[in-house]
Amino acid sequence: MRAGKLRHLVAFNRQSDEVDEYGNVKGAFETLFAVWGNVRETTGKERVAAGSVENIRTATIRIRSSIQARGLTEADQAVARGETWNIRGIANADDKGAMLDLLVEAGVAQ
DSSP states (O other): OOGGGOOEEEEEEEEOOOBOTTSOBOOOEEEEEEEEEEEEEOOOEEEEETTEEEEEEEEEEEEEOOHHHHTOOTTOEEEETTEEEEEEEEEESSTTSOEEEEEEEESSOO
16 A cells, blocks of 8 residues: 555554452553554444434544554554544455554444
């Protein structure tokens, strides 16, 4: 992929491992690294959860594969275009393993 296609700066965050007295992870999200990527938003959808309507937006973020990028998990977040996206899936975008596609959602809880 040409560098011109990677036009969005994408930062990746991971929640710190602080645990409260009940055993819940409560740490804040901290930035791991930032890279250039391509955010392609798909059509939104709505679902009813607990009696209220949620507006869920999905997108695919394509980034270059690297040691840091291959260390991402579904527990991490991406911040792109001023919005926080929850990572739902990670896949190789090509046969060479040079690019990664991240399926992400916004408008829904972690």
